[in-house]
Amino acid sequence: MMLALGPLSLGPLVIAAPWGLLGLLMVPAILAIHWFRRRSPPRSVTGLFLYPPPVPSAASGRRRERIVASTSLWLELLAALALTWWLADVHPAADQRGRHVGIVLDDRLRLTARLPAGDSAAARLRVRLGEMLAGLRPADRVTLIASGAVPRVLAGPAATPDQARTALARWVPQAPWHELDAGLALALQITAQSGATATDVLLASDRVAPDLPAGVACVAAGEPVAASGFADARWLRDEAGDRLVVRVVASGAPAPRRIEIRRRGHVVQTSAPTVGGTSIIELASGVGDTDEITATLVGEDPLPADDQVILRRPERRIVRIALALPPAIQPVVERALRGLPGLTLNGVSNDLLITGDEVTTPGTWLLRIAPAAGSDAVLGPFLIRRGHPLASDLDGTGLLWLGGLPQDRLPVDAEPLISAGTQVLLAERRRGRDRLVTLYADPMTGTLAQHPLWPALIANVVAARRAALPGLSEPNRSANQTTYLVLPPTATAVEVCPPDAGSEGSASTTTVFSADADGGVLLPPLGQAGAWQVKLAGAPWQTLQVNALDERLGDVAGAETREITVDTPAEVAVERRRSPAERLIPLVLAALAAALACWFWARGR
Amino acid sequence: MPAWDEAAVAGAATRVRLSVDARRRSGQGARLGRGSGASLEFQDHRAYEPGDDLRHLDWSVYARTDQLVLRRHRQEVSPRLEIFVDESASMAASPAKVALATAITALIATLAEADGVRPRLWLYAAEVRRIDSDWRAALRAVTVAGAAGLEAPVGELLPGAQRILISDGLCPGGGAAVVRRLGAGAGRVCLLQILTPEELTPLAVGAARLEDREGGHLDLVLDAAAVTAYRARLQRHQDEWRAALAGRGAGLVGLRADESLAEAVRRLIAAGVVEHRAGRA
Numbered sequence: 031m032m033l034a035l036g037p038l039s040l041g042p043l044v045i046a047a048p049w050g051l052l053g054l055l056m057v058p059a060i061l062a063i064h065w066f067r068r069r070s071p072p073r074s075v076t077g078l079f080l081y082p083p084p085v086p087s088a089a090s091g092r093r094r095e096r097i098v099a100s101t102s103l104w105l106e107l108l109a110a111l112a113l114t115w116w117l118a119d120v121h122p123a124a125d126q127r128g129r130h131v132g133i134v135l136d137d138r139l140r141l142t143a144r145l146p147a148g149d150s151a152a153a154r155l156r157v158r159l160g161e162m163l164a165g166l167r168p169a170d171r172v173t174l175i176a177s178g179a180v181p182r183v184l185a186g187p188a189a190t191p192d193q194a195r196t197a198l199a200r201w202v203p204q205a206p207w208h209e210l211d212a213g214l215a216l217a218l219q220i221t222a223q224s225g226a227t228a229t230d231v232l233l234a235s236d237r238v239a240p241d242l243p244a245g246v247a248c249v250a251a252g253e254p255v256a257a258s259g260f261a262d263a264r265w266l267r268d269e270a271g272d273r274l275v276v277r278v279v280a281s282g283a284p285a286p287r288r289i290e291i292r293r294r295g296h297v298v299q300t301s302a303p304t305v306g307g308t309s310i311i312e313l314a315s316g317v318g319d320t321d322e323i324t325a326t327l328v329g330e331d332p333l334p335a336d337d338q339v340i341l342r343r344p345e346r347r348i349v350r351i352a353l354a355l356p357p358a359i360q361p362v363v364e365r366a367l368r369g370l371p372g373l374t375l376n377g378v379s380n381d382l383l384i385t386g387d388e389v390t391t392p393g394t395w396l397l398r399i400a401p402a403a404g405s406d407a408v409l410g411p412f413l414i415r416r417g418h419p420l421a422s423d424l425d426g427t428g429l430l431w432l433g434g435l436p437q438d439r440l441p442v443d444a445e446p447l448i449s450a451g452t453q454v455l456l457a458e459r460r461r462g463r464d465r466l467v468t469l470y471a472d473p474m475t476g477t478l479a480q481h482p483l484w485p486a487l488i489a490n491v492v493a494a495r496r497a498a499l500p501g502l503s504e505p506n507r508s509a510n511q512t513t514y515l516v517l518p519p520t521a522t523a524v525e526v527c528p529p530d531a532g533s534e535g536s537a538s539t540t541t542v543f544s545a546d547a548d549g550g551v552l553l554p555p556l557g558q559a560g561a562w563q564v565k566l567a568g569a570p571w572q573t574l575q576v577n578a579l580d581e582r583l584g585d586v587a588g589a590e591t592r593e594i595t596v597d598t599p600a601e602v603a604v605e606r607r608r609s610p611a612e613r614l615i616p617l618v619l620a621a622l623a624a625a626l627a628c629w630f631w632a633r634g635r
Numbered sequence: 636m637p638a639w640d641e642a643a644v645a646g647a648a649t650r651v652r653l654s655v656d657a658r659r660r661s662g663q664g665a666r667l668g669r670g671s672g673a674s675l676e677f678q679d680h681r682a683y684e685p686g687d688d689l690r691h692l693d694w695s696v697y698a699r700t701d702q703l704v705l706r707r708h709r710q711e712v713s714p715r716l717e718i719f720v721d722e723s724a725s726m727a728a729s730p731a732k733v734a735l736a737t738a739i740t741a742l743i744a745t746l747a748e749a750d751g752v753r754p755r756l757w758l759y760a761a762e763v764r765r766i767d768s769d770w771r772a773a774l775r776a777v778t779v780a781g782a783a784g785l786e787a788p789v790g791e792l793l794p795g796a797q798r799i800l801i802s803d804g805l806c807p808g809g810g811a812a813v814v815r816r817l818g819a820g821a822g823r824v825c826l827l828q829i830l831t832p833e834e835l836t837p838l839a840v841g842a843a844r845l846e847d848r849e850g851g852h853l854d855l856v857l858d859a860a861a862v863t864a865y866r867a868r869l870q871r872h873q874d875e876w877r878a879a880l881a882g883r884g885a886g887l888v889g890l891r892a893d894e895s896l897a898e899a900v901r902r903l904i905a906a907g908v909v910e911h912r913a914g915r916a
Contacts, residue, residue, distance in 0.1 A: 071843050073857075076725035076834055077805035078847035080872060082864035084855050100841045 043120055050117030056110035064103050105627035109620045116616035119608060128169035129230060130188060132217030133159065135198075136235035137176040137205040139578060143236075143333040143586045145253045151236035151589060152203050154251035159198055159234055162249075166191040168609075173220045174198060177213030178205045179510065179557045187220045205557060206509035207580030210239060214246065236589040247596045252589025256282025259336030259584035261308070263325060263577065265506055267344050269371050273314035274341065276325055280306045282587035287329035289313070293320045300328075308581075322575075336584045340561070342505040342575040349373040349496045354385035359399060362479045366488035373492055382495045388466070393519060395465050395495050401433025401472035408434055408450040415447045419494040420458060420467060424448070424483050431455055432476040444468070456487070463498070463519060463549050467491060498548060502564070502572050508579040513553040517545045521566050524551055526574075529560025638775060639738040643896045648745045651900060651909040653716070653797075680704045715793045716747040719757045719817065720774070721802030724848040727779040728803075729831045732892035736801050736829050737774060739890070739899060743799055744770050746909065755793060763789045785813045794820040797884070799908070804828040804887070810876035814883070823884030825908060826876055831892040835869070837862055 038045040045051065075081070141152040163172060172194035173186035185197035210233065217231045233239060236252025258280035266273050276289065284306020291299040291313055301311050313325075320343065327337040351373055353360055363384055367373065383389070384397045412426035426448070434453030440446065441459065448456035459466040469487070473479040497503065500518045507513050517524055527540045543551045556562060556576050564572040680693060683703035693706040720740050726733055740756075747754040756766035758777050766773040785806040792798070798821045804810060810826065818824045839862050845853045855861060873887060880886040888906040890899045903909045 072846050072852075073840065073843040074728075074848055075837070075845045076728045076803065076848050077869070077872075078845055078851050078853055079807040080805070080865055080868045081837075081845055081853055081855055081857075082861055082868070084853070 042122060044122070046119035046121065047117060050114060050119065053110065053114030053117045056113065057107060060103070060106045060110060064100075064106075100630070102627045102630040105623045105630065109623035109627060112616045112620035112623060116613075116620065119612075121612070128167060128171060130171045130173070130221050131166070132173045132175065132221040132231040133194070134175050134177055134181075134210065134213040134217045134231065134233045135184070135201055135203075136210060136233070137178055137182075137203050137213075138207060138583065139203055139205065139335040140333060140583055140586055140589075141203040141236050141252070142335060143255060143257060143589075145255060145332070147253075151252040152201070154591075155234045155249065156198055156201065158249055158251055160195055163191045163195045163198065168192075173217060174201075175213050175217050175220075176201065176205070177208065177210045179208045179212065179555045181213040181216045183216075187223075206559060206578035207583040208510055208555075208557065210235070214243060218243075218246075236586070238590065238592050238594060242594070245596055248592075248594040250590050250592045252586070253591060254282065254587050254589050255332050256280070256285060257331055257333045257584050257586045258285055258287055258306075259327060259331065259333060260325070260339050260577070260579055261336075261581035261584070262508075262579055263339040263341060263506070265323065265341040265344055267346055271314065272343070273312055274323065274325065275310065275312050276339070277581075278309045278311065278327065279581040279584060280308075281585045285329060285331070287327045287331070290326045290328050292324040292326065293322075303329075333584055333586055336578060339577045339579065340575055341577075342561075342573060344505050345501060347372060347496050347499050347501065347503075349492050349499070350381045351375050351492070352383050354383065354387070355399065356386055358474055359386070362473045362484075363399075363488065366485040367492070369485065370489055370492055372496060381499065382492065390461070392462075393464065395491075395498075396467065397491050398466065398468045399473065400468055400470060402435040402439070402453075402470050405432070405434045405436065405453060405470075407432045407476060408453055408455075410450055412455070413449045415445075418447055418458075419497070420456070420487075420490045421447045422490055424486055424490070426450075426481075426483055429478065429481045429483055430476040431471060431478060433470055433472040435470040460547075463547070465494075498550075500549070502574060505573065506575045506577065507556070509557050509559055509576050510555045510580060512555060513574060515551050515553065515564065515572065517549045517551065517566070519549065521545065521549070524571070525565040525568070526553060526556075527563040527565060528556075528558055529562060529576075531563070639734065639741045640896065641741075644738055644741045644745060647742055647896060647900050648749060650912060651746065651904060652912050653743070653746045653750055654907050654910045679707050681707060715755075715796035715822070716743070716752050717755045717757060717793055717796045717798045717821075718743055719759065719789075719798065719800045719802070720777075721785065721800070722758050722777045722779050724780050725803055725805055726829075728834060728848065729892055732803070732829055732831050733779055735890065735892050735894070735896065735899060738896050739827060739829075739903075740774060740801055741771070742896070742900070743801075743909075744774075755796070757789060759785070759789070765790055789816065792817070792820065795822045797821070797823045798825075800824070800826045802826065802828065803830055803834065804876055805834070805872075809872065809879075810887075811879040814876075814879035818883055821883070824880060825883070825885035825906070826880060826887045827890055827903070827908070828873070828876070828887055829890045829892055835866075835891070837865055 036048075038048045135155070141155070142150050144150060145154075166172070168190065170191055171186070171188040172191055173188060174184040174194045174197050175186075176182040176184050184201060185194040189197070214231065214233065221230045231243075231245075232247045232249060233242065234249045234251070237250045238248050242248055258278060260276055261279040262275075262277040264275050266275060274291070278287070278289070280287075286303035288303050289301040289311060290297050291301075299313055301313060322343070323341045325339050325341065331337055349372060351367065353363060353375065355363060364375070367375065380394060382395045382397060383391065384399070386399055388398055388400075389396065408431045410426055410429065412429065412431075414424050414426065415421045431450060431453075434450065434455045435457075437446075437449070437452050437454055440454050440457060444454075444457040444459045446454040446457050448454075453470070455470050457468050457470070459468070471478050473484065478484050497514075498516055500516050502513065502515045504513070515524070523542055523544045525540060525542050531540050543553065545551050553574075556574075559576050559578040562574040562576055563570055564574055680696070681704070683692065683705050687705050691705050691707070693704045696702065696704045718740055720736065726736055744754040744756065753767075754770060756770045756773060758764045758766060758773065785800075785802060785804075798817050800813070800817065804826055806813065814824060837857060839858050841858065842854075842856045845855055845857070847853075873889070876887045885906040885908045888902060888908060890902055900909065904911065
């Protein structure tokens with residue numbers, strides 16, 4: 031295994047790659063070749079008798095022969111030394127020390143807000159940071175990070191100031207609302223790896239962050255302006271029909287703005303003007319009978335990024351339920367189901383079967399009502415598994431329960447959800463993605479059928495089954511929200527493609543997520559607005575519309591221009607980057623010397 | 636040997652002719668010699684000495700002055716020419732060296748024919764061959780190879796002939812022995828020494844094994860000091876040739892292999908080996 035050697039310091043010089051010194055082995059090799067050549071190369075002449083006889087040498091003892099210092103020899107040695115210089119990267123020690131500055135650029139869209147002077151906070155930051163980078167020495171290093179839920183390294187780690195300036199010139203804020211913590215943490219981590227202190231990290235934003243870590247410098251280049259934009263938008267579908275609910279937040283001076291609803295490019299509805307502050311507006315007319323709606327805030331606004339949302343029509347997730355119960359129990363169950371939305375009752379179930387028998391149908395959940403014989407009535411206290419979807423919001427106060435199962439008779443793979451004393455009242459068993467929920471109770475005796483726990487329990491089962499149906503739980507999400515989706519039973523992984531997948535400079539990349547045991551996938555905040563494609567086995571399956579929605583995103587009124595500086599940090603050891611000239615000069619010198627050496631050698635022959 | 640440039644040789648032959656020292660010649664010929672002879676062209680008078688041919692007495696002078704005065708006429712000579720061409724391996728040091736040697740040989744032979752003389756060609760390397768017939772064919776057929784033959788014995792030489800040796804003259808024994816052998820009974824003897832630039836000044840290439848084209852080798856550090864020593868030794872070698880050739884005519888005429896035929900002819904004119912034709916100077 032190759033022994034790793036770090037840079038070697040020799041006073042004012044540093045040898046970046048000590049292994050390159052092996053190139054010096056070329057020197058004795060060249061001398062040996064010349065020494066050998068001086069004895070062997072034949073040369074055809076005439077009049078050999080005219081040449082002087084060689085200088086006589088000692089007949090015994092050490093015999094020392096001189097190597098002729100020909101031009102070719104000197105040039106070959108020069109080529110070898112130049113090549114060694116290139117391999118070992120010998121350079122002044124001053125090139126090995128410098129500052130390592132981590133710059134975190136606030137990548138939130140609000141930095142693109144148009145300021146009274148016609149520019150933006152981002153443009154001012156590009157100028158200000160460009161000046162700062164121009165003041166750095168070539169040996170200094172810069173790590174340029176764009177903030178985000180997942181920060182992006184725009185230059186570096188430990189790029190040269192010129193590289194950072196090039197990346198900075200291309201930077202345009204593009205991220206929805208997010209916290210800056212991840213970007214700052216990354217900058218601190220990267221600079222700390224090179225030995226720099228926290229004082230080498232600089233945050234560039236439109237205002238000084240209130241929770242700025244100690245020792246982190248800040249450049250704020252914003253200016254307060256009044257703005258308004260969407261803070262939230264939802265497409266609701268329920269028994270009352272389709273409607274949009276949007277929330278508009280204005281910061282600074284209120285500006286009257288109207289909302290236009292467009293369907294397939296045509297305006298179908300216009301709202302009354304907003305009055306400033308926070309406005310919640312519900313729009314129902316013209317919604318429906320389409321898959322996509324565009325809501326736009328009309329009116330003068332310095333920040334257009336949050337003035338438009340696109341909403342996709344959510345699917346109605348109907349739970350198909352079949353009942354196979356004794357005639358005495360069925361009405362009680364039907365009464366509990368009657369008030370629940372989003373379900374159908376039929377005899378051939380695909381989603382949920384409520385029965386008294388234990389049957390197994392792949393793809394179907396089973397709610398089995400099976401009172402245990404001979405058990406005692408229980409009044410409580412009831413131990414309810416809080417946090418479990420099936421036991422959510424259940425309260426057994428005042429409930430008389432009959433039919434509970436003694437705990438020792440519970441199947442080993444069953445998980446008790448409600449129990450009282452030694453009796454299990456509700457238990458769940460998993461069979462792949464299917465679940466078998468067993469209610470050990472007799473609804474006709476005791477007070478269960480009349481107790482509020484009964485419809486709540488049935489509603490929980492239906493809601494859990496609905497949540498487990500394949501598809502997106504919500505097709506419209508904010509960029510900083512997670513998304514839960516369930517894959518079809520045959521799928522185990524899903525491919526999530528960003529809106530600009532395949533285009534050059536895409537901020538996001540296509541990612542494959544694997545499903546958990548229930549077939550569910552929890553997508554992290556996607557961070558980029560647009561229509562994300564969800565694919566199964568390479569084929570489009572669902573579309574997830576992501577909008578840059580957050581009331582803080584449009585808050586430009588709090589912007590300011592201020593700088594928080596810290597003491598100039600000490601220099602640290604930085605990784606040296608050879609400039610093109612430093613790369614080329616030794617190589618060109620070596621090549622030139624080698625070519626001239628060949629020419630002189632050929633000429634000599 | 637490669638073919639020489641016939642056109643260049645023919646062109647040079649129209650401008651020059653061989654120089655002839657009639658004092659060292661004998662026999663009747665088509666050219667007027669520098670000595671007295673039996674031609675119709677009057678040369679001068681001299682006092683009669685016993686034994687002189689009475690047929691040459693100028694009776695008109697005797698009638699006027701009562702003095703016996705001999706009338707002398709220019710001698711008519713027929714020059715004899717022998718050309719010795721070195722075809723040893725050393726002459727192949729460079730193509731230009733071979734080419735110039737061939738061209739000079741052809742030029743001199745052509746000039747001899749123009750003077751009505753059939754040139755006799757001697758080619759020698761390890762052994763010596765005499766060419767009496769078609770010297771052109773013989774010159775084209777030879778190949779440079781073998782050891783130097785300057786010191787090899789030659790056959791019967793023409794008495795009183797002018798002898799021209801075309802060679803690099805790099806014989807370890809020096810030029811004295813060669814000149815003694817070739818100069819016996821000769822009219823004139825000269826050496827046209829053709830050397831390449833590197834034979835004049837070797838390159839300081841450092842350590843090398845020097846392999847002589849005609850045999851032998853030497854391991855030597857060929858540096859500036861060795862080059863200086865070489866040049867001094869070459870100078871001494873050429874001085875030996877010059878000393879041996881002293882009083883025998885043009886002596887040693889140095890020619891550079893990288894020069895043109897025209898430049899070589901100018902050197903031959905300067906050395907007196909050839910001369911401008913009348914009206915061509």
